[in-house]
Amino acid sequence: MTHSEGGPRAQVAASAENLTKIYGSGDTEVVALRGVSVSFAAGEFTAIMGPSGSGKSTLMHCLAGLDVATSGSVRIGDVELTGLSDKAMTTLRRDRIGFVFQAFNLVPTLTAAENITLPLDIAGRDVDKQWFDAVVTRLGLTDRLTHRPAELSGGQQQRVACARALVGRPDIIFGDEPTGNLDSRSSGEVLEILRAATDEFGQTVVIVTHDPRAASYADRVVFLADGQIVRELRQPRADDVFEVMKNLDNPVVA
Numbered sequence: 185m186t187h188s189e190g191g192p193r194a195q196v197a198a199s200a201e202n203l204t205k206i207y208g209s210g211d212t213e214v215v216a217l218r219g220v221s222v223s224f225a226a227g228e229f230t231a232i233m234g235p236s237g238s239g240k241s242t243l244m245h246c247l248a249g250l251d252v253a254t255s256g257s258v259r260i261g262d263v264e265l266t267g268l269s270d271k272a273m274t275t276l277r278r279d280r281i282g283f284v285f286q287a288f289n290l291v292p293t294l295t296a297a298e299n300i301t302l303p304l305d306i307a308g309r310d311v312d313k314q315w316f317d318a319v320v321t322r323l324g325l326t327d328r329l330t331h332r333p334a335e336l337s338g339g340q341q342q343r344v345a346c347a348r349a350l351v352g353r354p355d356i357i358f359g360d361e362p363t364g365n366l367d368s369r370s371s372g373e374v375l376e377i378l379r380a381a382t383d384e385f386g387q388t389v390v391i392v393t394h395d396p397r398a399a400s401y402a403d404r405v406v407f408l409a410d411g412q413i414v415r416e417l418r419q420p421r422a423d424d425v426f427e428v429m430k431n432l433d434n435p436v437v438a
């Protein structure tokens with residue numbers, strides 16, 4: 185098993201090595217990732233930030249097995265994703281990874297409660313009723329459980345997607361702008377529960393965000409610019425994150 189600096193939290197939940205992603209070819213070629221190497225310690229909450237187009241979503245999608253890199257390798261725990269069959273990949277995603285993406289991907293014909301337990305139902309796993317109640321209560325969804333997505337606000341739909349990612353207690357939760365559509369109160373609730381997922385349940389959380397305040401909930405912020413990791417902050421304060429972002433957005437000033 186791979187270890188980073190040592191200590192009880194040094195187990196690696198996910199990692200990328202020398203990841204390159206090229207979209208298109210010839211005149212339309214876009215190099216989205218240029219040899220990115222990064223690892224995410226188990227039980228840590230990491231935020232990925234960077235200017236628009238810097239490669240954040242591409243990196244997250246490659247890490248989560250939703251997209252395939254042009255070269256380099258990705259591991260979830262000790263499983264190397266390259267070369268996994270579609271079936272093995274689907275099983276790994278289903279059993280070990282939770283997703284909170286901006287496009288909520290809720291099933292319109294199912295109620296909120298049914299959407300939340302859907303991945304567990306598909307996997308034939310039991311729902312831990314106590315944990316389900318705890319998640320739903322903390323996300324303020326208790327009186328919305330019988331509603332269908334169309335009867336919920338955007339923020340409520342996002343919280344249902346968040347509950348769905350948490351309820352199976354996956355090893356690692358990936359969020360692409362999980363608070364992007366939320367007001368500051370809902371946003372705080374989602375971030376608090378992601379924080380609790382790491383602190384209380386030892387899950388690993390990796391989110392992409394543009395919001396320095398959201399990033400300040402993380403243990404670590406990794407900054408991307410032009411497809412490369414250019415900076416990292418530990419125990420980030422929103423002000424410090426904001427300063428780094430300002431300089432990345434205006435590289436001449438940096």
Ligand SMILES: Nc1ncnc2c1ncn2[C@@H]1O[C@H](COP(=O)(O)OP(=O)(O)OP(=O)(O)O)[C@@H](O)[C@H]1O
Pocket residue numbers: 207208214215216234235236237238239240241242243
């Ligand atoms: N499917 C695609 N085909 C071609 N180019 C793509 C594709 N997806 C992303 N890109 C390009 O790759 C680069 C990185 O995109 P990516 O979405 O990863 O950036 P991002 O940092 O997440 O941006 P944003 O903050 O605006 O969401 C951009 O130049 C983008 O235009």
